[in-house]
Amino acid sequence: MGQNVVVIGAGVVGMGCASYLQRDGHQVTVIDRVEPGRSTSFGNGGGIASTFVLPLAMPGLMKKYVKYYLDPEGPVSLRWSHMPQMLPFLWKFLRNCRPERVKECTEALTSFMPPAYAAWKPLFEEAGLTDLVRAGGGLWIYKDDAALRHDWPFWQGRRDKGLPFEVISDDELRQLEPSISRDYKAAVLETDWHYVRNPYKIVAGLAELVQRKGGKIVLDEVVDFDRGPEGVTAVLTKGGRYPCDAVVIAAGAWSDKLARKLGSKVPLESQRGYHVTLPNSGVDIRHLIIAGAAKIAITPMDMGLRIVGASAFPGIDAPADWRQSEMVLSWGKRILPGINAEGMTQWFGERPLTPDSLPVLGASPHFRNAFYAFGHSHMGLTTGAITGKLIAEAVSHKPTSIDLAPFRIDRSY
Numbered sequence: 136m137g138q139n140v141v142v143i144g145a146g147v148v149g150m151g152c153a154s155y156l157q158r159d160g161h162q163v164t165v166i167d168r169v170e171p172g173r174s175t176s177f178g179n180g181g182g183i184a185s186t187f188v189l190p191l192a193m194p195g196l197m198k199k200y201v202k203y204y205l206d207p208e209g210p211v212s213l214r215w216s217h218m219p220q221m222l223p224f225l226w227k228f229l230r231n232c233r234p235e236r237v238k239e240c241t242e243a244l245t246s247f248m249p250p251a252y253a254a255w256k257p258l259f260e261e262a263g264l265t266d267l268v269r270a271g272g273g274l275w276i277y278k279d280d281a282a283l284r285h286d287w288p289f290w291q292g293r294r295d296k297g298l299p300f301e302v303i304s305d306d307e308l309r310q311l312e313p314s315i316s317r318d319y320k321a322a323v324l325e326t327d328w329h330y331v332r333n334p335y336k337i338v339a340g341l342a343e344l345v346q347r348k349g350g351k352i353v354l355d356e357v358v359d360f361d362r363g364p365e366g367v368t369a370v371l372t373k374g375g376r377y378p379c380d381a382v383v384i385a386a387g388a389w390s391d392k393l394a395r396k397l398g399s400k401v402p403l404e405s406q407r408g409y410h411v412t413l414p415n416s417g418v419d420i421r422h423l424i425i426a427g428a429a430k431i432a433i434t435p436m437d438m439g440l441r442i443v444g445a446s447a448f449p450g451i452d453a454p455a456d457w458r459q460s461e462m463v464l465s466w467g468k469r470i471l472p473g474i475n476a477e478g479m480t481q482w483f484g485e486r487p488l489t490p491d492s493l494p495v496l497g498a499s500p501h502f503r504n505a506f507y508a509f510g511h512s513h514m515g516l517t518t519g520a521i522t523g524k525l526i527a528e529a530v531s532h533k534p535t536s537i538d539l540a541p542f543r544i545d546r547s548y
């Protein structure tokens with residue numbers, strides 16, 4: 136029988152959950168303090184990168200991060216006053232760089248990521264969003280064959296999992312994307328990737344669909360929960376009380392505060408990223424281009440060319456540091472010489488990062504009708520729909536399509 140479910144968070148993950156909950160016959164109310172898609176899901180790189188099965192924490196990563204940090208043009212930045220708060224997270228992150236843990240996390244991500252696009256397809260179709268979606272993949276670019284060889288363990292990890300990609304020669308790269316600087320002479324094509332031409336419109340379109348099907352969207356801030364012997368009985372906001380049979384916490388980088396109210400302490404850090412969008416770039420590209428060494432991605436969008444990057448850890452409430460978006464732009468100029476920045480807009484968003492790169496999915500160990508759907512770090516657009524599908528299965532007491540044990544909130548991070 137359909138339940139009355141409150142979803143907290145109207146980002147891409149919350150709307151993925153709301154959409155699939157409706158498909159399972161539930162009544163849905165989505166609560167967010169901002170309009171759907173106006174938070175982190177607004178400004179991402181648009182990639183549906185379903186083969187991205189390796190966690191961020193890898194052997195040797197900390198060495199790489201220190202190098203990045205010391206490089207003024209590098210993607211990593213810290214705010215030292217945030218360090219004391221961040222140390223426990225960093226310690227857990229380091230522990231996840233152990234090979235045996237990397238193997239476990241890769242196994243879990245290999246069950247979760249590859250079905251991501253298939254989960255999106257019916258939602259895109261029902262919401263009339265297919266025009267915003269492009270197939271044809273992502274293109275990773277490298278300075279030369281030696282740089283690609285240096286990254287080969289990453290690609291071998293994919294190959295070991297049977298995930299497809301094609302190595303592209305210098306000549307083929309010129310044919311695929313003539314605007315890319317001649318400084319890049321090797322590439323890998325991710326044949327299974329898709330990208331969207333406006334991430335915000337994807338979330339807004341899903342919100343419209345949810346409302347058309349009888350769901351409610353409420354603009355308010357959740358502050359607490361009413362609890363009874365059977366679990367959570369209502370969600371309390373600044374402006375009211377919303378009785379529920381079940382609640383889904385999909386509040387992105389802010390979810391730890393709400394989980395704590397339900398008795399679960401979870402290590403969640405905001406990994407801030409920046410974008411610049413160039414409405415008059417003067418450059419035409421057909422793929423989502425990734426320069427792995429600089430952690431930069433460039434996507435052709437309806438609003439112009441979007442360049443995303445940076446991995447900043449200033450703490451979630453820190454003000455913007457627009458030097459980061461300048462760094463992102465300067466990398467964009469190196470990759471696509473001659474781009475025009477006139478009319479550029481800039482933005483930042485908070486990637487919700489767990490120490491093991493696995494999102495938190497599934498039921499609360501304390502309240503049988505509270506469910507978690509957060510911590511999607513750099514892959515929330517990719518996995519918003521598969522998350523929704525899994526959460527709807529869990530709320531409906533169906534067997535879940537994949538084993539959610541590695542994703543539970545009370546795992547050993």
Ligand SMILES: Cc1cc2nc3c(=O)[nH]c(=O)nc-3n(C[C@H](O)[C@H](O)[C@H](O)COP(=O)(O)OP(=O)(O)OC[C@H]3O[C@@H](n4cnc5c(N)ncnc54)[C@H](O)[C@@H]3O)c2cc1C
Pocket residue numbers: 143144145146147148149166167168169172173174175176177178179180181182183184355356357358385386387388389390393407408409410443444483484485486487509510511512513514515516517518
């Ligand atoms: C620069 C950048 C590039 C990226 N590129 C990609 C990409 O190419 N592909 C990809 O898959 N992912 C990408 N990501 C990651 C992706 O954007 C995120 O993983 C995703 O947006 C997270 O979605 P979410 O719904 O969990 O969070 P959000 O979109 O942040 O939504 C959470 C919502 O919860 C609300 N909320 C929080 N607390 C409360 C409360 N107490 N009461 C009411 N509402 C509350 C917030 O207002 C917010 O709207 C990128 C991220 C960044 C920053």
